[in-house]
Amino acid sequence: MSFKPEDYDIPSHYKHWVGDKAEDYIGPFFFTLDGEIPRTAFRVQEYNCNAHDSIHGGVLMAFADYTLCIGANMGESESVVTVSCNNEFIAPAYKDDLIEGECTIIRRGKTMVFTRCELSANGNVVLNSSAVIKRIKPR
Secondary structure, eight states, rough: OOGGGGGTTTTHHHEEEEEEEHHHHHHHEEEEEEEEEEEEEOOOOOGGGGGTTOOOOHHHHHHHHHHHHHHTTTTSEEEEEEEEEEEEOOOOTTTOOEEEEEEEEEOOOOEEEEEEEEEEEEEEEEEEEEEEEEOOOOO
């Protein structure tokens, strides 16, 4: 299933990554490449919130993982898998907030990519994350 960013009040130049059922169920999530900078976007829905009416930390971590992996494969069809992921929660976000991610590639090797991302809502950082991502070679 493909989702349209406009249906979630996300700019139309963002794309939906087709094929990940878990991300579609949680999100949907969207991405774009701003030159060499991978950017992601996600609109918080009521079902993403916890008992405090803020976005659930697990949802934020899933979106951070999506952002880090988009950075590792630069939005291409290359398969990647997360080896490790570290997260720091900074501030809450709420229903209807637009969560935006920006990924930085620290180092890209033949088999591993080291990445960092920052997720923000309304101009405020809500989560910092870093990961080691393994590049999966086709058989």
